[in-house]
Amino acid sequence: MKIKKIPSLLLSLSLALAVTACGGGGGGSTSESGQAKNESGKEAAPEQIVLKLSTWQTDAKAQWSKIIPEFEKKHPNIKVELDLLNEKGDSVAAMQKLDLMAASNDQLDIVELPYTNYSQRADIGLFEPLDSYIEKDGYKYEDEYLVDTKVNGKIYALPSSMQRWFVIMNKAMLEEAGLPVPTDWTWAEFEEYAKKLTKGDGAEKRYGAYLHNWPDYFQLQLMSKPSDNTFLKSDGTSNAKDPLLKANLEMMKRMMYEDKSVNPYEDIISQKLAYRNQYFNGLAAMLPMGDWMVAESGGTEAIPATFVTAFAPLPKLEGESKHYSPVQPTYMAVAAKSKNKEAAYQFVRWYTSEGLEIGGRVFSGWAKSDTDKLVDTIVNSSIDPSKIDIESLKYTINNTIPGSAPVPVKYADEAKNVVIPEAELYILNNQDLDQTIDSIDQKITEVVNNNQN
Structure with missing residues (x-):
């Protein structure tokens, strides 16, 4: 018990x-x-x-x-x-x-x-x-x-x-590869972009994209749904059996070890890679990330901006007509x-x-x-506004529909954290995919049950 x-x-x-x-x-x-x-009864x-x-x-x-x-x-x-x-x-x-x-x-x-x-x-x-x-x-x-x-x-x-999510992109690298800034794309097209943007070998290799080891990256495709877009459904139960979680883990592993367009997972954890360093130092051309990166795209005191950042909506799902992002x-x-x-x-x-x-x-x-006015304010308050492609930013913000965002249940972080070791076993080739999905579902369900009133 x-x-x-x-x-x-x-x-x-x-x-x-x-x-x-x-x-x-x-x-x-x-x-x-x-x-x-x-004392006189008058208001002081x-x-x-x-x-x-x-x-x-x-x-x-x-x-x-x-x-x-x-x-x-x-x-x-x-x-x-x-x-x-x-x-x-x-x-x-x-x-x-x-x-x-x-x-x-x-x-x-x-x-x-x-x-x-x-x-x-x-x-x-x-x-x-x-x-x-x-x-x-x-x-x-x-x-x-x-x-x-x-x-x-x-x-x-x-x-x-x-916070919304989108993809930030090194505009010069896109131009070098002959790729337009995406305005309407799918996750399959994201993979193709990553392959075309990958260049070189060894320590100086430029990867097409960087996928960090946060739990959010294990659920990227789920995040493109209009609802039930996390490891938990809106009713607080496990969402691990959604086919998109399986598809997303397959995509990550494929990009890391077949296409080699994304840093291998073992490098991310053993070298303690930081997403800001990978992107702003030109070691990755694309980065799915939250909108706190808008102001940072104009540079920070720690990492100056040396290139223009463009923005694209989070890729949409196959068969979906609109781009969604969790908020x-x-x-x-x-x-x-x-x-x-x-x-x-x-x-x-x-x-x-x-x-x-x-x-x-x-x-x-x-x-x-006023979203457009706020975009202008955020861009102009950055260290170097010229390094932010404001046209693609405004397009992305205005053409991304917020997915439903119920208040996270009190065990949301606990559920998110049990996903990490199971997903890592699959990506590092120590567990097959079906077993991984079953284990994630089982562990999330245990968290849910342990937190029932």
Whole structure:
């Protein structure tokens, strides 16, 4: 008999949150409203409120130093202090620190979380439900935001950035090979491009594409579906038997060892290859990747851009007329233990609508965002905008349809991680494909069953 496993820290955290929840919903009227009355009964100047913004995203990535002052200009009685949970921007380490803070007396007000870290913490009461705040503001959630954030029927966060996937391409290498920037292509055509873009031998060999060892790359073709586009179906059960997972693993192995248009898997793990180095150093001509790479395509302080990057939609499936991409939002929530929930919500609402665009680094989950204008802002804020092919970028963004994006179940990361060793066994020729698919399905199903309530 298998016993459901619950991380001890999250278990103790849920108990601590249950205790604090009994103390009431959010402090006195002075701390909530920032208003007080003097002895004569007249309203005094608003009390200064100090909020903590806890996130893993560094200033270099999110541009908080540009964004926060703009909010403070609009709300002079609210000061927002950045609480960077990890100096290196490591989201895993940051979430571990967040859990410790939630179970302690540390101040928490505004919390930003990565894609797969939200529902588990919402489920145990770490965040304030926002439904009443939204109702008070007088807008319909579905008219304002592109993805659903409900957990157990309640809205615990608003989506901030929303990541799409596409393929970035060295434009000079395309021209050298006589290949146009793709606007309408399939995964089979992606393979053909990779073969034609491969050049040379040995240490200086240029591969047609680079496929990293993240779990996302094992499910690339699944990501081209309009729904059920991850290892888990929308109902939270295993999606391993989808024929596209099998097809994708076959494609990866074929590109690595038959076509030799992609780095061999053993080189990726033994040499600890980094996708940025492979692409920006000209060792790979194409890279399927998320849209955080738009600004980086203009170069970074660590790796300058020396060539123009073009963009193409994630290849479509055979027989499909449109290009889809999964959308992976980040979430911004109000901490349940905050003593200034109303002020924290004001920042969350402002940032997830107009505020995020000020940073000019990422795309927005706000339905009313002007995408073309945001593209211009992101490109122009890069170190060298001339290295970004803006025409292909705008085409790609405007012609990629977001796949459905239900809130990831709390065990999404756990399910994703059990895929890695099984997929590696197949790619490294230590297990046949049918056995690999069966093992992945079995292990994901075990994760699902162990997490059933």
